[in-house]
Amino acid sequence: MTLLARFSLVAVVACLAQVATAAEEIGDAERGEALFRQCQSCHQIGPDATNRVGPHLNGVFGRTAGSVEGFRYSKAFERAGSKGLEWHIDTLGSFLENPKAIVPGTRMSYRGMADAQDRADLIAYMRDFSASPANIPESDPTARAVSHDLDPAILEIQGDPAYGEYLASECQTCHRVDGQDSGIPSIIAWPEDDFVIAMHAYKTKAREHPVMNMMAGRLSNEEIAALAAYFATLE
């Protein structure tokens, strides 16, 4: 095998490793575009979309149900909105599966989309016409994160400090490794158990802090253990 071929093989392996651990797209937006044809007789989406039989669907993600200006909703939809129904990946999915189960009394005469993949693809297509997180960071996600389950033997996990060192680079954008505290507390040289307990409290939202809930929420038990092991070694 030539050197070049070996290197491209390495590149392929690297790509595969990445895909295996990548976040999941909501669905296939191209397929969703085709599926949207069955909505088109009542709903418009995209540039210059306006309200027709149904409201336009631009910017639907993150919007309160029944809140498009200038559209006359059914009483049922007005009630759903005032009770706090918002459109996100999950609520749109449930609604598309069985509209009358989510908003009883809706005038939308659509029986529902039974196939989960179809719904995911349609939602992926619709997501492209709502605010982009690149421009408005608080807008709805565009992919599903890999979920992490809690392990009962969390404190038993021996963390790998080398992996912890890499993960710790994410913490160090805010927490200083010299232990200085100018508004964000020091996290070095903690007993490992204390560190693990604190991180799991953030992960499960037993302790409230939006940044830490987000950071801890995406860490696996092994990753928290690795971080605890690494930070415990710093002085």
Place this chain on the structure above:
Amino acid sequence: MTFNRRAFLGTSAMAAAVLAAPRLYAAAHGGKPKVVVIGGGAGGATAARYIAKDSDGAIDVTLIEPTRTYYTCFFSNLYLGGFKQYDDLGHSYGTLASDYGVNVVHDYAVGVDRDAKTVTLASGDSLPYDRLVLSPGIDFVAGSVAGWDVSAQNAMPHAYKGGSQTQLLKAQLEAMPEGGTFVMVAPPNPYRCPPGPYERVSMVAWYLSQNNPTAKIIIADPKENFSKQGLFEEGWQKHYSGMITRIGPDFGGGNVTVDPAAMTVDIDGEVINADVVNVIPAMKAGHIAAVAGVTDGNWAPVNPGDMTSKMDENIHVLGDASAQGDMPKSGFSANSQAKVAAMSIRGALTGSQVFPAKYSNTCWSLIAENDGVKVGASYEPTEEKIASTGSFVSQTGEDAALREATYQESEGWYSGITADMFG
């Protein structure tokens, strides 16, 4: 993203395979692998520091940055508001050179020869690289605001790159006549720091409310919506009632012509005589990215797993200049991306372990004294792009204690990220 053993073994096997690279490199070239980093901001300085620090001298790192003291663009609005001194924003590259062994070259990169793998400097010198990191920040799209070009930036500053422009805008703000008019021409998407223009309006309003309370602020905005809009509008009503008017695209906010000689701003046919005009034009990747031939349109597309250019696997593009998907253009994002790129570069050049990429971002904004808000999200690579997988944002109606704590937290972040960039 779960880090499981299979993925770990996969990356370890890969790392072992690449281990041959530095020895082969040394045999062929008789030296250490070389990384050149163009741009010493949140992306470039972080990448240079992490590559140098974590490779323990196994990689030669050169950082090319024209300014000797780097003035951060982030937190510059707080200087306009009077909450920071100009010197608080300045950082030296001395520690990167002395403690991390980074070769800091104060010069402009003017050319990239991707075949020969060299970077040409304005001085005429040429630097070879094995991997190039481009982190050039932003430049402005010519002609995006009618009547404005770079020759007019003294009369109508952009103040959207840190440094002298920020000082100029501050001086103009302080010199405003009583009851004068401050106009901001806000940029179209996408641009550096989505909440930035609106935090700036808040800080200008804070300064004026203390020093020139009858002055007015007008924003001409081509965008329908912007980040933290509900929070800013609530804060403006609460702290600066009647001072700020925003003209959105429905009312011609996207149809603007400026006249820097007359100091007028024409918003959809209505001519406003202004005392200070802050023109924030449309943005594009820092010019060297286009010179290197790695841009498509205004930005440089990258692969989501390691920030390598889609045009050249030996070039990584970081921060504002890159088109990666869902991450906003921010210092925090650039810093986050730099760590992933640094890990990937060390893996390729020295065979060190490569872990799955993780990205995150948080942007804090100050609306008034001790009234801080934040927005953040986590990101993971999909096959197609860096995708957002979750987000949070401060809520309207939060109590003063929480807002003050959020502001304190932003102070801590500034201290943290600048230490992470400059050592």
